[in-house]
Amino acid sequence: MSDNKPVIRMDAEAPEGYEGEGFFATNLSSVIGMARKFSLWPLPFATSCCGIEFMATLNPTFDASRFGMERNSFSPRQADMLMVCGTIAKKLGPVLKQVYTQMAEPKWVIAVGACASSGGIFDTYSVLQGIDKIIPVDVYVPGCPPRPEQIIEGVMQVQALCESESIRRRDMPEYQSLLESYDIK
Numbered sequence: 001m002s003d004n005k006p007v008i009r010m011d012a013e014a015p016e017g018y019e020g021e022g023f024f025a026t027n028l029s030s031v032i033g034m035a036r037k038f039s040l041w042p043l044p045f046a047t048s049c050c051g052i053e054f055m056a057t058l059n060p061t062f063d064a065s066r067f068g069m070e071r072n073s074f075s076p077r078q079a080d081m082l083m084v085c086g087t088i089a090k091k092l093g094p095v096l097k098q099v100y101t102q103m104a105e106p107k108w109v110i111a112v113g114a115c116a117s118s119g120g121i122f123d124t125y126s127v128l129q130g131i132d133k134i135i136p137v138d139v140y141v142p143g144c145p146p147r148p149e150q151i152i153e154g155v156m157q158v159q160a161l162c163e164s165e166s167i168r169r170r171d172m173p174e175y176q177s178l179l180e181s182y183d184i185k
């Protein structure tokens with residue numbers, strides 16, 4: 001029988017704020033950022049070998065659930081972190097773009113592995129040379145394939161973005177012009 005005991009962690013970092021006897025005050029943006037950071041819902045868009053590595057990331061050895069990304073979603077409307085794992089053929093590009101546009105704001109994108117980041121070894125007429133040709137990418141994870149630790153590092157980079165970004169990123173002029181450059185409304 002396992003002798004594992006449940007561990008309740010009490011040392012998560014609190015956002016910056018003011019505290020005194022019996023109270024702690026901070027701004028709404030920090031609280032929302034912290035909540036988003038620990039409740040990311042990934043949408044795995046896995047087309048080839050990197051997808052297997054993503055599966056390993058979820059297994060008990062690496063346990064991606066520790067980061068709050070317990071629930072994988074296969075519906076874009078109920079996901080906020082698109083993880084593109086694998087080679088994307090040009091014919092699949094419009095499908096990937098549609099999946100991205102169907103996701104609710106705020107949303108983040110990780111290009112997992114060399115193929116999603118740059119086409120990888122497939123410098124051919126049929127393969128998209130990086131998903132950033134069609135959708136904005138927040139984090140690139142290098143490797144062919146990347147180890148689960150690298151994928152987890154990518155997730156942690158997204159977490160850092162969630163906690164530091166504006167509460168309504170969509171309203172920021174930089175973000176709007178970025179989407180316009182991809183012809184996404």
Ligand code: SF4
Pocket residue numbers: 048049050051085086087112113114115116120121143144145146
């Ligand atoms: S980066 Fe390498 S491991 Fe990942 S999908 Fe491409 S060929 Fe496969």
